[in-house]
Amino acid sequence: MRRFNLNLWLGGGLVLLVCVGAVFAPLLTSFDPVFDANLMYAEEPPDAQFWFGTDEQGRDVYTRVLYGARISLTVGIVSQIINSVIGLSLGISAAYWGGWWDDLVNGLTNTMLAVPSLIFALAIMAILGPGLPSLLIALGLTNWSWTCRIARSSTLSLKGQGYVLAARTLGYGDIRIMATQLLPNMVGPILVISTLGIGAAVLAEAALSFLGLGIRPPFPSWGSMLTGARELIVIAPWAAVFPGLAIFVTVLGFNLLGDGLRDLLDPHMRSRTA
Amino acid sequence: MSDAPLLDLRNLHVGIPGRGAPLDIVRDVGFTILPGEAFGLVGESGSGKSLTALSLIRLLKKPLAVSGGEILFKGEDLRNLSDKAMRRLRGDRIAMIFQEPMTALNPLKTVGRQIAEMFVLHRGMGWGEAQKRAVDALASVHVPAPEERVRAYPFQMSGGMRQRVMIAIALACDPDLLIADEPTTALDVTVQDEVLKLIAELCSARGTAVLLISHDLGVIANMCQRVGVMYQGRLVEERDTYDLFADPRHPYTQGLLGALPRLGSRHGEAGRQRLVDIDGMIADRESLSREFCSEARNPVRDPRQRAGGGA
Numbered sequence: 100m101r102r103f104n105l106n107l108w109l110g111g112g113l114v115l116l117v118c119v120g121a122v123f124a125p126l127l128t129s130f131d132p133v134f135d136a137n138l139m140y141a142e143e144p145p146d147a148q149f150w151f152g153t154d155e156q157g158r159d160v161y162t163r164v165l166y167g168a169r170i171s172l173t174v175g176i177v178s179q180i181i182n183s184v185i186g187l188s189l190g191i192s193a194a195y196w197g198g199w200w201d202d203l204v205n206g207l208t209n210t211m212l213a214v215p216s217l218i219f220a221l222a223i224m225a226i227l228g229p230g231l232p233s234l235l236i237a238l239g240l241t242n243w244s245w246t247c248r249i250a251r252s253s254t255l256s257l258k259g260q261g262y263v264l265a266a267r268t269l270g271y272g273d274i275r276i277m278a279t280q281l282l283p284n285m286v287g288p289i290l291v292i293s294t295l296g297i298g299a300a301v302l303a304e305a306a307l308s309f310l311g312l313g314i315r316p317p318f319p320s321w322g323s324m325l326t327g328a329r330e331l332i333v334i335a336p337w338a339a340v341f342p343g344l345a346i347f348v349t350v351l352g353f354n355l356l357g358d359g360l361r362d363l364l365d366p367h368m369r370s371r372t373a
Numbered sequence: 374m375s376d377a378p379l380l381d382l383r384n385l386h387v388g389i390p391g392r393g394a395p396l397d398i399v400r401d402v403g404f405t406i407l408p409g410e411a412f413g414l415v416g417e418s419g420s421g422k423s424l425t426a427l428s429l430i431r432l433l434k435k436p437l438a439v440s441g442g443e444i445l446f447k448g449e450d451l452r453n454l455s456d457k458a459m460r461r462l463r464g465d466r467i468a469m470i471f472q473e474p475m476t477a478l479n480p481l482k483t484v485g486r487q488i489a490e491m492f493v494l495h496r497g498m499g500w501g502e503a504q505k506r507a508v509d510a511l512a513s514v515h516v517p518a519p520e521e522r523v524r525a526y527p528f529q530m531s532g533g534m535r536q537r538v539m540i541a542i543a544l545a546c547d548p549d550l551l552i553a554d555e556p557t558t559a560l561d562v563t564v565q566d567e568v569l570k571l572i573a574e575l576c577s578a579r580g581t582a583v584l585l586i587s588h589d590l591g592v593i594a595n596m597c598q599r600v601g602v603m604y605q606g607r608l609v610e611e612r613d614t615y616d617l618f619a620d621p622r623h624p625y626t627q628g629l630l631g632a633l634p635r636l637g638s639r640h641g642e643a644g645r646q647r648l649v650d651i652d653g654m655i656a657d658r659e660s661l662s663r664e665f666c667s668e669a670r671n672p673v674r675d676p677r678q679r680a681g682g683g684a
Contacts, residue, residue, distance in 0.1 A: 261476030267432055268471075268552075269542065270464030270494060279490075283481045 107359025113352025117345075121168035130159040132166040132319045142335040152337035154327060160338055163319035164345050170320045171349060174234050174304040175297040181239025182300075183293050186246025191277045193247075194254035204247065211244040217303055224312040234313050238300050245292055253285035287364035291357050298353030305346050321346050378405035379447060379549055379582050380429070386441035387424050387433065397440060399424050402608045404601050406550065411576070411583040413593035413614070415629070416603030422586045425603070426552050429584075430467055431459050447549070465495040468543035472555040474535035478527040484538045485511070485523025491545040510541040514571060533564035540572060547579055554586045569596060590633060594618060602626045 120127065140157040143149050151160035193204035211219075220237040227233035257263060258281065266280050307313035308322025316323050321342040328339035382404050388397035399421040406412045414422045428439045429451065444451040446467070451459065463469075471477045478487060488510050489503035498506070504523065511519035514537040527535055536556065543551055553572060557565040573596055576583050585596055593600055593614065600617050602610040602625065609623040621627045 261471055261473050262479045264432070265469075265471060265477040265539070266479075268430060268463055268469040269491060270460050270462070272460055275494075279482075280479055284479075 104359050104362055106355045107363055110352050110355025110357070110359050113348055114356050117168050117172065117349045117352060120165050121172050124162075124165040124169060128159065128162040128165055130162040132158065132163045133317045135159065135162070136317075142331065142338070144335070145337055151341040152335065154324070154335070154338045155331055160324075160341050163324055164321070164341050167319040167321045167324060167342065167345065168349070170231070170314055170318070171301045171304060171346075173231070174238060175301040175349075175353070177235050178238035178242070178300045178304075179293050179296045181235065182243040182296055183246055183289065185240070186243035187250045187282065187289065189243070190247040190250025191254045191281055194251040195258055195273065195277055195281065204251070208244045208247050208251075211241070216241040217306060220303060220307060221310070221312060224307055229312055229315050231314065234304060234307065237307070238303055242296055242299060242303075246289065246296070249288050249292055250285060253288060254281050257281050257284050287360075291361040291364065294353055294357035294360055298350040298357070301349050301353065302346065377408075377448065378445075379408045379410075380406040380584075381445035381448075382425075382429070382442070383445065384442040385425065385428065385439065385444065387421070387428050387437060388440045389436050390438055390440060397606065398437070399428070399606045401442075402603070402606075403442070404608060404611050406582050406584060408549065409577070409580040409582055410599070411573070411585060411597040413597035413600040414584065414586045414603060415588060415590055415593055415600060417588060420603040421606040422588075422603050423554055426469070426554055426584060426586055429552065430463050430469065431456075432463075461495070464491060464543075464548070465546045466548050467550045467552065468546070468548040469552040469554065470536070470539045470543045470556050472558050474532050474539055474559060477539055478535055480527055483524050483526055484530070485525075488523070488538070488542050488545055491542055495546045506545075507541075510545050511538070513544075513575065514538070514541045516541075532560055533568060536560060536564075536568050537571065540568070540575065544575055544579065544581065548581060550582045550584060551576060552584045552586070555588070556585075557592065558587075558589075565592075572596070590618075590629060602629065 135158055137157040140149070140153050141155055143153040143157070145152040149159050149161065151164060154160055154163070189204045189207070193201040219241045223237035223240065224233055227236060254277075263276060263280050266276050271280070304313055304320070305322035305325070308320040309325050311323070311326065314320035314323055316327060324342040325339055328335070328342070332339050382402060385399060385402040386397045387399035402421070402425055404412065414425065416422050424433065424437065427433050429444055429446075431439075431451070431454075433439070439452060446462075451462070454462070478484065485504060485507045488507035489500065492498040492503035492506050493500060496503075507523050508519050511522055516522050516534060516537055522530075527538075530538065540556075551572070556572065557568050560568060569592060572583065572585075575581070583596070585593065587593055597614050600610075600612060600614050601608050602617070602623065604623075604625040610617065610621070610626050612622075617626065618630065621630050
C-alpha cells in the first residue's frame, strides 16, 4: 500500500480549482471584468451581490479574479512550454554531442542562472513593451536554465545505456535518438520541474504586471489588480486581499503538484513508502 | 561472385590520434569474411576485439579513431562513406547485437514497436504494416505467442527472451553481416546454447554472415568456420576452426587452448593435465608504444618453469 500522496491531491485540487475558474469564468459570474464599472458601487465590501467586494471603479473583484486566472494560466503554461522546449533541446543536444557546443550551452546556462530571471524578464519587457505576447516571450526566454541542467544531466547518465548505443548501431540518426530514446526516459524529472516552473511563471507575471510592465489595466491580471488596490489597502483591503489570495493559491497549487509528482515518479520515494 | 569476400579488412589500425607518436591500440588487423560465413574473433578482455568490430560501423568513441587501413564491404571502402550513408548501412546491411540484453532495449517502448521501428526506419513502411511485420519477426526468433508478446515491455521478459528480441531487431532488415559482440556472455548456459543455435539457424537460412566476438573458445568452435585470435591489438592467428584447435601455431593460441579445462582431467589422477595460465597482465600503453609487448609478457609459461627460476 502506498501512502496517501497529500501533496499531489491537494496541489492537483487547487490547480483544478483555478483551471475551472479560468475556463468557466463567464458561467460563474454575471458581470463583465472590464466594462461593468459603476462608481455608484465603488469600494463596496464583500456581500451577497459582490462576493469579493468591488474596487475603486465599482468593478466586481470576484469577476476580475476569475478572468485574471485566464491570463495567469495562459502565461504560466505557454511560457513554461517555451522554456521546456528551449531547455530540453539545449540540454539534451549539449550532453549528447558534447565538445564546444556543450561548453557554449553550459556557459549560457550559468549566465542565465547568475542573472536574476525577473530582472532579465524586466529588461525584455522594457524593450518589447507591455502586452500578453511580450510577456510570453519574456518569461519563456528567461526560465529554461533548470530544465536545461536537468535534461543535460539526465542525458549524460542515459547516453551510456545499452539501448542508446544499440539504437546507433541500428542506424538511428542523432536527432531520432534524442527524441525517441533520450527524451521519453527523462519525462519524470522534466514534468516535475515544469510544474514548478509554471508556478514561478505565474508569480513572475504577477510581479511584472504589478510593476506596470505586464498586462495593462483595465484588463484583469492579478498583478495589475494589486497595483490598483495598493492605494486602497486601508479603505478597501478586499480589493488587494483576493487577487493576492488567488496568486497564493495558484502558486501553492503548482508547487504542491510538482512535489507530489516528484514523490509519485521518484522510485526512491516509492520504495520508502511502499 | 560468390568467392568475393563480403568484408575485407586490411591493415586496420585503431588508435588515439595525438600530437606525439600515434598510439595504436589495434594494429595491423586484417581478415576476410565471405558471404554467409561465420567468422569468430577470440581474445582476452582488452585485446581489441570489440574495437575492431566498432570501427567497422564507425561507432568508436572519441578519442579513438581508425588511423589506418581499409574496410572493404562488398568492395567499397566504408571509410570513404559519408556519415549519412554509414547511418543507412547500420542496422540495414550491417547489424549488431550486444552482450547485455538487459539494457539494450528501451525500457519505455514495447518490443513490437522497437522491432517495427526498423522497418519504418530502413524500409520506409507505415507503422501499421511495420507492426504486422514485427509479429512475424518475433515469431521467427521463436518467441512464444508473438501476437501477444509484441505488446510486452522489455521488463516483462527474461534475459534470453530479450536477447531473442534483439536478434529479431538486428535481423529485421535481412542484413548481410551480423556482428555479435559476446551475445551470450550475460546469459546462463542453457539459454546460451539456445540463443547461439538460433543465431546460427537464422543466419544460415538467410545467408547472413556473422562476425562472432567471444572469449569463449567453445562458443566459437560450435559456431564458426574460421577463427581469428587477437592478442594485444594484433591478429596473431587466423585459421579454419578445425585446424586451429588441432594444431595451434601461435604461442598465445596454444596458451588459450591450454587454459581450457577438459572434461575428465581431474586433480590427482596420474595423467592429469595442469591448466596453463597466461602470466602477467595486458601490456600497458608505454610498452605497447615501445613495441615490446612480446617481451613484456611471455604468452605461455610453464608453471614449473616459473616456480623454478622465474623469468
